[in-house]
Amino acid sequence: MASIYKRPGSEYWMARFKQPQGTWTARSTKLTNEAEARRLAFLWEGAGSTLAIETPAGAQIDRVVRNVYEQFTGKRMEPNPVRVFVKSWLERMKTTKKPRTAERYRKPAEDFVRYLGDRADCDIRSIGVGEVQGFIDREAKAQKSNATVSLNAKVLRAIFNTAIRAGAMERNPAGMLEFAEVVHEERSPFTVGELDALLVTAAGTDWETAILLGAFAGLRLGDACNLTWESVDFAEGKLVFMPQKTDRKKKTLQIPMNDRLRKRIDKLASTDEAQKTKFLCPTLAGREIGGRAGLSAAFIVEVMGKAAIATDNTERQGQGHSVARKSFHSLRHFFVSGMANAGVASDVRRKLAGHADEKQTARYSHLEMNTLRKAVATLSPKPKKARKTKKTKGKK
Numbered sequence: 001m002a003s004i005y006k007r008p009g010s011e012y013w014m015a016r017f018k019q020p021q022g023t024w025t026a027r028s029t030k031l032t033n034e035a036e037a038r039r040l041a042f043l044w045e046g047a048g049s050t051l052a053i054e055t056p057a058g059a060q061i062d063r064v065v066r067n068v069y070e071q072f073t074g075k076r077m078e079p080n081p082v083r084v085f086v087k088s089w090l091e092r093m094k095t096t097k098k099p100r101t102a103e104r105y106r107k108p109a110e111d112f113v114r115y116l117g118d119r120a121d122c123d124i125r126s127i128g129v130g131e132v133q134g135f136i137d138r139e140a141k142a143q144k145s146n147a148t149v150s151l152n153a154k155v156l157r158a159i160f161n162t163a164i165r166a167g168a169m170e171r172n173p174a175g176m177l178e179f180a181e182v183v184h185e186e187r188s189p190f191t192v193g194e195l196d197a198l199l200v201t202a203a204g205t206d207w208e209t210a211i212l213l214g215a216f217a218g219l220r221l222g223d224a225c226n227l228t229w230e231s232v233d234f235a236e237g238k239l240v241f242m243p244q245k246t247d248r249k250k251k252t253l254q255i256p257m258n259d260r261l262r263k264r265i266d267k268l269a270s271t272d273e274a275q276k277t278k279f280l281c282p283t284l285a286g287r288e289i290g291g292r293a294g295l296s297a298a299f300i301v302e303v304m305g306k307a308a309i310a311t312d313n314t315e316r317q318g319q320g321h322s323v324a325r326k327s328f329h330s331l332r333h334f335f336v337s338g339m340a341n342a343g344v345a346s347d348v349r350r351k352l353a354g355h356a357d358e359k360q361t362a363r364y365s366h367l368e369m370n371t372l373r374k375a376v377a378t379l380s381p382k383p384k385k386a387r388k389t390k391k392t393k394g395k396k
Helices: 034-052 058-073 082-096 099-121 129-141 146-165 192-201 206-217 221-225 244-249 259-269 295-304 329-341 346-353 358-364 369-377
Strands: 003-006 013-018 024-028 238-241 253-256
Touching: 003 034, 013 034, 082 099, 082 146, 099 129, 099 146, 129 146, 192 206, 192 295, 206 221, 206 259, 206 295, 206 329, 221 244, 221 295, 329 346
Parallel strands: none
Antiparallel strands: 003 013, 013 024, 238 253
């Protein structure tokens, strides 16, 4: 029989009752009234007995939860099915997030609803940790990348956090999920020779401009291809723009123009074509970044391929696909690594690259062997020469 008691120093009553499997458990009622706490303890035990009669279906669990709530509060619990809640959440994402971000969230959310099956028609408060962890485990077993599994967990946490804020549930079942740690793929910067080869191959095209923006200003592919003339401050000799990746933070970057980049931009500005378009790279602006026909793939095929520069693909263990160690993003690595090898302080590199923290900058700072050799050499300084003493007159 259910009972109640108080822990030393606590004002709330604890309820002790049997679970469906027959084991005893204790849970705080969050109540200070003894009669109400006792009634809730009996309701919890009664719900457990009901579920112990047979293997409960999702609808039965939902019914018992609703019955306990209504008996204790005297209020009717309006149904809030998972399927309906997730659909409304996704609609909200379309108005509050970028289209690409909203689309990334859509698939894991809809996959979770499909995974639940009939349970998706139950109230969202009935979803437990086991069901959410089961979905994440299935995603991992499907050999999806750690980054994808991590994103799926992030989406589920966001959905249930919204439900908590809306008062639809009390605890987030996705709050303590277990999955493999995300390991960032190692990317490689282009060498000086490879950069020259790329520029020779792309000479006279918009790719030449984009390459210079990536190598000497650290711009990402989307930012380089969509940079406008309004972002060029000729008087101050700098670029002023808001990176697409972090534009929700409303953080503007100001990058002084390297002489080589300035020369290219000055040349473009003197042409008649520059007066007809707002973009520095008009033939590349507005195109999709990813996909088989996207800018990233086009750069690898049209520029790297013709320059005979390999992507240095590496196989992801168990993932069934490869990752290009060299791509347009390697120009951004070239930008940060070049400054690191020249001895530029990390905080300055971080500011120019627009990184949020030192960890991000460190991943982009590939130190050359010569720089590392000089660093190690400082551990063994050359011995100081002994001072010569002056001979005293009159002494042999």
